[in-house]
Amino acid sequence: MTPSTMAPDTGTRKPDTAHVRDIDKSSVREASSIELQGLHKRFGKTTIALDGVDLTIEAGEFFTLLGPSGCGKTTLLRILAGLEEPDAGRLKIGGRDITDTPPHKRSVNTVFQSYALFPHLSVRDNLAFGLRMRGMPLERRNAKVAEIAEFIQLGDLVERRVDQLSGGQRQRIALARALVCEPDVLLLDEPLSALDAGLRSQLQVELLRVQKRLGMTFIFVTHDQQEAMVMSDRIAVLDSGIIQQVGPPRDVYERPVNAFVARFMGHDNLYRITARGEGGRLSTELGELHCESPGAGELLLVRPETLDLLPGEQPGKNRLLATVGERLYRGSHAEYRLDIGGTSLQATVNNRGRHLPEVGERVTVAVAAEDLVTLGQ
Numbered sequence: 001m002t003p004s005t006m007a008p009d010t011g012t013r014k015p016d017t018a019h020v021r022d023i024d025k026s027s028v029r030e031a032s033s034i035e036l037q038g039l040h041k042r043f044g045k046t047t048i049a050l051d052g053v054d055l056t057i058e059a060g061e062f063f064t065l066l067g068p069s070g071c072g073k074t075t076l077l078r079i080l081a082g083l084e085e086p087d088a089g090r091l092k093i094g095g096r097d098i099t100d101t102p103p104h105k106r107s108v109n110t111v112f113q114s115y116a117l118f119p120h121l122s123v124r125d126n127l128a129f130g131l132r133m134r135g136m137p138l139e140r141r142n143a144k145v146a147e148i149a150e151f152i153q154l155g156d157l158v159e160r161r162v163d164q165l166s167g168g169q170r171q172r173i174a175l176a177r178a179l180v181c182e183p184d185v186l187l188l189d190e191p192l193s194a195l196d197a198g199l200r201s202q203l204q205v206e207l208l209r210v211q212k213r214l215g216m217t218f219i220f221v222t223h224d225q226q227e228a229m230v231m232s233d234r235i236a237v238l239d240s241g242i243i244q245q246v247g248p249p250r251d252v253y254e255r256p257v258n259a260f261v262a263r264f265m266g267h268d269n270l271y272r273i274t275a276r277g278e279g280g281r282l283s284t285e286l287g288e289l290h291c292e293s294p295g296a297g298e299l300l301l302v303r304p305e306t307l308d309l310l311p312g313e314q315p316g317k318n319r320l321l322a323t324v325g326e327r328l329y330r331g332s333h334a335e336y337r338l339d340i341g342g343t344s345l346q347a348t349v350n351n352r353g354r355h356l357p358e359v360g361e362r363v364t365v366a367v368a369a370e371d372l373v374t375l376g377q
């Protein structure tokens with residue numbers, strides 16, 4: 001990161017979502033790709049934290065490791081940082097094998113959920129700490145600190161002690177402290193999970209802005225699928241130390257490869273396929289439906305937002321007769337639980353000011369063949 005890459009933002013203090021994805025080409029640095037090959041890690045005799053992870057992360061990507069508690073996300077980050085040794089496998093950053101490189105010689109820095117700042121020191125001293133350890137002269141150190149504090153929009157707080165800052169401000173300082181040493185790769189371990197919802201979404205936007213400006217490779221860990229979808233260029237979904245799926249957010253959400261990924265992305269409308277016929281005809285627990293491109297999987301995913309609810313009984317192809325069991329009115333949309341011959345189906349209907357069916361009402365559910373997805377167990 002050269003000084004010009006950290007030019008202060010001249011915009012408003014509040015992050016502007018419209019510009020998040022804009023990359024100022026002049027500020028993009030030479031980013032580093034990451035290659036993980038056959039990573040295994042076991043703790044004790046029985047706990048398998050990583051079970052053969054192969055992954056390539058492109059230079060300059062915002063890449064997210066997503067999965068439930070205990071699936072191996074932090075272990076993977078710690079191996080990248082050099083804080084944990086893999087039992088088997090290799091890792092490369094920028095094409096260079098760093099499997100045996102000690103942590104302090106890796107161009108990698110980490111931002112933790114817990115901030116890991118010195119509470120009794122000023123923001124300036126916290127930001128300067130890493131630079132001082134590297135023997136950077138005072139004058140250069142001060143210039144760099146001023147520059148990064150400005151970049152992260154906390155220039156007016158440099159003299160404050162960290163214990164006099166809010167949670168959001170502390171997390172921004174933690175991010176600035178990780179960036180000031182100009183790592184090739186930044187690892188972020190649930191950095192926003194201690195913040196309240198409003199601050200969290202503000203910092204999500206801010207983090208993205210910083211990452212796109214610097215063009216740095218970010219590896220972000222979260223168990224929150226909404227956060228992963230907002231932030232990431234690509235997501236890897238992990239379960240029990242195994243990568244289940246890697247892809248852009250839309251692929252992972254709209255085309256999950258198996259029931260684990262589907263459920264983790266928030267899908268409950270999964271139905272067993274009991275028989276298959278010509279032209280994508282599927283017999284399912286819900287009834288007979290046609291799928292445009294049915295794969296070999298045993299389950300059918302019906303996304304709630306792809307469903308239309310028509311009044312009364314209007315039978316036809318890819319239509320199911322249902323009774324409204326529950327309705328949750330959420331202003332912009334309503335969430336429905338429908339009953340189809342004893343099987344439950346969830347539907348989300350945008351509120352366009354039209355009639356929203358009531359509990360007990362008979363409706364027809366219509367779904368397009370191209371919106372239906374088959375997947376494995």
Ligand SMILES: Nc1ncnc2c1ncn2[C@@H]1O[C@H](COP(=O)(O)OP(=O)(O)OP(=O)(O)O)[C@@H](O)[C@H]1O
Nearest residue numbers: 043047048049068069070071072073074075076223
């Ligand atoms: N130092 C350790 N000693 C023993 N077991 C460990 C150690 N570190 C992690 N584990 C175990 O390895 C598995 C993976 O843990 P890891 O912390 O990587 O998961 P995670 O996905 O980051 O979870 P969380 O979201 O809860 O932080 C878990 O079963 C955990 O208990």
